[in-house]
Every structure is written in C-alpha cells, then in structure tokens.
Amino acid sequence: MVTKTVHEHREQMRGGKGSAEMYHIIEKDANSDTVRLFSKIVLNPSSSIGRHQHTGETEPFYILSGRGLFTVNDEPGVEVGPGDCCWIAPGDEHTIENLSDSEELSMMALIYKK
C-alpha cells in the first residue's frame, strides 16, 4: 500500500517560536502500543519547538537539512545539521530551534514506547 503523509500546520509548537509543518507517516495515536509518531517535521525559519517531555517514550530524530540548536534538560545546547541523530530519553525535557532566518530545518522524528 502506498499512502501520502497527513499535513498538520502548527503555530508556536509546544510554546516555541514561529511555526512548523508536520507530515505524518503514521497518523496520530495509531499504533500507540509501540510507535506513536513517525513524521517529517519542518521547522520554518527562526522557529522552534518549545521545551517539553514525553513520559515513557523514546524519541530519536534525524536531521535531513538545515542547522538547529538541540537542547536536553539543562545541558548546553548542541548545534546539529544534516546526518545528526538527536536522542531524547524517556522524561527528558527537550527543545530544538532553527538557527537560520532564511532556511528550513527539516528532520524525521520517531516516538516509540520504551
């Protein structure tokens, strides 16, 4: 079966700046026993996802393009780019910010039970 992604526009995602486009491969809340989210996320220029956490879930995301600042808990932020894998363990608070005011920051995000 071949499907298209489901597009969702988010303003100030999780209390962050600007806006993001989500392209869901797995639709929200489907398969919640294992994988809750598998999506391409595009952070528009000068946008961010605000600080939040997921209980009992692990989230890796893989940077496809752009430059971002990835922060976990109160650790110093780490600059990330294409090919980097950002890991969020269950309960970790995290944010990611698009460092560019002209380019998108795009990534593949996965959230699974752990």
Add this chain to the structure above:
Amino acid sequence: MVTKTVHEHREQMRGGKGSAEMYHIIEKDANSDTVRLFSKIVLNPSSSIGRHQHTGETEPFYILSGRGLFTVNDEPGVEVGPGDCCWIAPGDEHTIENLSDSEELSMMALIYKK
C-alpha cells in the same frame, strides 16, 4: 545526546541487484522489543532490495528522493517518489527497485513490532 549514523554497505541486498548503503540511527538489535530498525537507506542506481518478508513486524518507509518501483506480494508494482509512504504489513513479501541508472533512491525505513 547527539550521535552519528552507523554506515553499512550491502551488496545484492536480500538477493536484489547492485548495492545499497544503510545509515542506521538505531543500531541493529537495540530496542528489539519495539523498534528493530530506524535507518536511512540509499539504493544505488539500478539497484534493488530483493523479495523478502518480516514476521510479526510492520515496515513503513518514506521516500526522500529518486524514483522506485515498490511491489508487495503478487500485486502490480507501484511507482513511487519523494513524499510517498510505502507500507508493508506483517508477513507481506516485498521488493523495491531503483528505476534510475544515474540517480540514488533514498528513503527512511522503520521496522517495528506489530
């Protein structure tokens, strides 16, 4: 935590043609209770992944670039390109072939228990 992918070169993957490059975000055999594989896969020009199946596992993959022919069981192949989501249900036999002799076919693959 920020990590790099683990690169694996595969010749005649699953009995297919040519070669593929796998870039593993989740290392093989990690988290085998939920997610077994989360990787970027690049099929080199004129290459394919041969017909195979996964028991008790669901596999979506998301096409990033290139043109492919995706086949499930004995159904007619479907031509796929960037933004398409290819779905393989548990037990389904499947193949994917890069239709170009000059461009890569790249995709994000996920395999999880279901």
